Amino acid sequence: MMKLIYSLILVLAAAGLLAAADQAPVAACNVVPGWSQTGPDRSYVADNLFEYMDGNAEGYLTYGFVKMQGVTCKKGEVTFVVDLSDFGDADSAYGMFTSNVDGRQPTQKIGMQGQIVPRRAFFAKGQYFLEIAANPEGDHTAALKEWMAAFDKLIPGSTTLPAALAWFPTEQRQSLRLVPKSVFGISALKRGYAAQYDYGKAFVVQEATPQSAGAVMTRLRTRFGATGTVTPAEVADEAFQATDQYLGRLCVFRKGQYIGGYAITQDGMDPIALSKSLAGKVSK
Amino acid sequence: MANRPSRRAFLASGLALPVAASANQTLPTGGRPVPAPPPPPSGQMVYSDLGRTGLKVSRLGMGGSAPSDPSVLDLAYDMGVNFFDTARTYATGNSERMLGAAFKDRRKSVVIATKTTARTKDQALRDLETSLKELGSDYIDIWHLHGRNVPADIPDGLFEAQRLAKQQGKIRFSGVSMHFTMKDMIRHLMKIRRTDVILTAYNFAMPPEMEMEKTLAAARAAGIGIVAMRTMAGGFSGTRSGDGPYPGNPEALTIRLKRPGAMVSALKWALRNRFVDSAVAGVTTPDQLTENVAGVSAPFTDADGKLIGVAERAARAQELFA
Numbered sequence A: 001m002m003k004l005i006y007s008l009i010l011v012l013a014a015a016g017l018l019a020a021a022d023q024a025p026v027a028a029c030n031v032v033p034g035w036s037q038t039g040p041d042r043s044y045v046a047d048n049l050f051e052y053m054d055g056n057a058e059g060y061l062t063y064g065f066v067k068m069q070g071v072t073c074k075k076g077e078v079t080f081v082v083d084l085s086d087f088g089d090a091d092s093a094y095g096m097f098t099s100n101v102d103g104r105q106p107t108q109k110i111g112m113q114g115q116i117v118p119r120r121a122f123f124a125k126g127q128y129f130l131e132i133a134a135n136p137e138g139d140h141t142a143a144l145k146e147w148m149a150a151f152d153k154l155i156p157g158s159t160t161l162p163a164a165l166a167w168f169p170t171e172q173r174q175s176l177r178l179v180p181k182s183v184f185g186i187s188a189l190k191r192g193y194a195a196q197y198d199y200g201k202a203f204v205v206q207e208a209t210p211q212s213a214g215a216v217m218t219r220l221r222t223r224f225g226a227t228g229t230v231t232p233a234e235v236a237d238e239a240f241q242a243t244d245q246y247l248g249r250l251c252v253f254r255k256g257q258y259i260g261g262y263a264i265t266q267d268g269m270d271p272i273a274l275s276k277s278l279a280g281k282v283s284k
Numbered sequence B: 001m002a003n004r005p006s007r008r009a010f011l012a013s014g015l016a017l018p019v020a021a022s023a024n025q026t027l028p029t030g031g032r033p034v035p036a037p038p039p040p041p042s043g044q045m046v047y048s049d050l051g052r053t054g055l056k057v058s059r060l061g062m063g064g065s066a067p068s069d070p071s072v073l074d075l076a077y078d079m080g081v082n083f084f085d086t087a088r089t090y091a092t093g094n095s096e097r098m099l100g101a102a103f104k105d106r107r108k109s110v111v112i113a114t115k116t117t118a119r120t121k122d123q124a125l126r127d128l129e130t131s132l133k134e135l136g137s138d139y140i141d142i143w144h145l146h147g148r149n150v151p152a153d154i155p156d157g158l159f160e161a162q163r164l165a166k167q168q169g170k171i172r173f174s175g176v177s178m179h180f181t182m183k184d185m186i187r188h189l190m191k192i193r194r195t196d197v198i199l200t201a202y203n204f205a206m207p208p209e210m211e212m213e214k215t216l217a218a219a220r221a222a223g224i225g226i227v228a229m230r231t232m233a234g235g236f237s238g239t240r241s242g243d244g245p246y247p248g249n250p251e252a253l254t255i256r257l258k259r260p261g262a263m264v265s266a267l268k269w270a271l272r273n274r275f276v277d278s279a280v281a282g283v284t285t286p287d288q289l290t291e292n293v294a295g296v297s298a299p300f301t302d303a304d305g306k307l308i309g310v311a312e313r314a315a316r317a318q319e320l321f322a
Helices: A002-021 A049-062 A090-100 A141-154 A163-167 A210-225 A271-281 B006-012 B017-022 B070-078 B090-102 B121-135 B156-167 B182-192 B212-221 B250-257 B262-271 B286-296 B302-308 B314-320
Strands: A042-045 A067-075 A078-086 A113-117 A120-125 A128-135 A173-179 A192-197 A200-206 A238-244 A248-255 A258-264 B047-049 B056-058 B060-063 B083-085 B111-116 B140-145 B171-178 B197-201 B225-229 B278-282
Touching: A042 A049, A049 A067, A049 A090, A049 B090, A078 A141, A090 A113, A090 A120, A090 A128, A090 A173, A090 B090, A113 A141, A120 A141, A128 A141, A163 A192, A163 A200, A163 A271, A200 A271, A210 A238, A210 A248, A210 A258, A238 A271, A248 A271, A258 A271, B056 B060, B060 B286, B070 B090, B070 B286, B083 B225, B083 B278, B090 B121, B111 B121, B111 B171, B111 B197, B121 B140, B121 B156, B140 B156, B140 B197, B156 B171, B171 B182, B171 B225, B182 B197, B182 B212, B212 B225, B250 B262, B250 B302, B262 B278, B262 B286, B262 B302
Parallel strands: B060 B083, B060 B278, B083 B111, B111 B140, B140 B171, B171 B197, B197 B225, B225 B278
Antiparallel strands: A042 A067, A067 A078, A078 A128, A113 A120, A120 A128, A173 A192, A192 A200, A200 A258, A238 A248, A248 A258, B047 B056
16 A cells, blocks of 8 residues: 555656646747737748748858747737747856847846847846747837846756856957857867957867867967977967967967957957966866 | 969959959840850859849858958959848858958949848838948948848838839849749849849759749749758758758758868859859858859759759759850
8 A cells, every 4th residue: 555655656656747747838929018929930840941041041050040939919009029948058048148138238137148139138047048939129128127037037947157257358258159150160079159349359168078178288389380390389278379361469278178268350469468467266 | 471372453443343243145045045155264263243242142152140350252252253142030140140251442343232121111110220330331232121032021111122222222132032932023023123233042952842043033034033041951050950941851961061172062052043143151261262163163063963852963963054
């Protein structure tokens, strides 16, 4: 009899876990009082996102898009097109945020990070990316703030920003984004953060191990050596400097499994000094 | 960075024009095709007249929501690419911003196309102002109505917005982009005669019943500039059923496209059609760019056909190749 009870408890517990796992957040119009849904629900996966997003779907797919669910909500003459995308992990969802954020506008602490402009708002939290487009023309900031706050409460997941963001200096920075492949246009640098500054740009890529990072450094030396002179530099575990026709004066370093560096296009800035400072912040 | 290679000076000096002109000698003259010129040296960019616009565009254009780095745009320009395609919605405007920043000092030597998804005249004109601001330019070469697959997607107000923008000098030419039901849409545009350029999905995986060859030939005869997209059938980001109607399953197509060199063969397949003035492709690395540029100047061959698994014989393809 006791065995049967234990089995029943186990079955119920498993069912509870499954139900919890299935409780993915849902974009709905009743999230904020006073709004009602117009039109049917939208639902897309990677296979058919193109039908909804057109060429813009490529941007979603490169960040590992899994699925999207959306609704259009109406209040008076105002409509909000609300789409909630699942990117599988927080890193990718935040990457999607970085590719959409307008570096000239302020960001807000919504989820991991968000941005609200008069007709558009979006934020990343955990593996989710929530975006709202408002119509008609006008300043919808107040209502968008209300919606963002409501979804921030509804959507589960981490609100902690990726550690790498804190490594990049903020002065004269125009943008900081997760590049999903070929950082600086270099295929050896598969995926990582790149910051654009007034005077050049910086990057950090994480490899699986210090050994694989070392192998990438060898490939980079060969690549830049083919078109110019590569000389060693004293930064972190290993480093070199070079000049590239398109990237400018470069310093690339390896610190453990991380590869980082600067490419400088403006006179008066030293890529080695900047790289030393960046390497000092990178935590293995 | 200060010493740019001579390619820019070459383009700026207008010396590229004879090359561009020679690329067009196969266009129908009085309904009679003239013999195709010999293929250009490998790796050299080829240019086309874009319909009747008078624009000279590289047969390889750069498209997609955004390259991995602005330096890829610089390299493309130096390799002879002068045609860049973006859209108001790509990366929430970051794509236009990147393009604008890259070409702010050499605006006149590139052809820039952007698009609006607006559904009304007023929205479209507001989008246009935003695009001009983000691109840092006082004109757009080709302004497309974005993703219009059936005539009902284009109310008269949108054509009116294009006409007004053209009158005000804010755009040079009007365009329409489409991904599905191209046959009907292109014929509709030919009939109403308000479109200078079309940007259409066109790839080897499309079945014959779509009649793309016949439709593009008719559009060319009507003087419409033709730009192809999705030439790699979604290969860069994985083939998706939404990329267009495919006869087979997307997984099988993806396997074909993963064969080394298959992407370039797919691009060559689209460009073998002499009515395609340019094909825009998304590029993230210099290696991809170099491969694509080489592909533009090479004819579509039996080997290409085998690689992407098209039934059409290369001999037939050669008849269309310009």
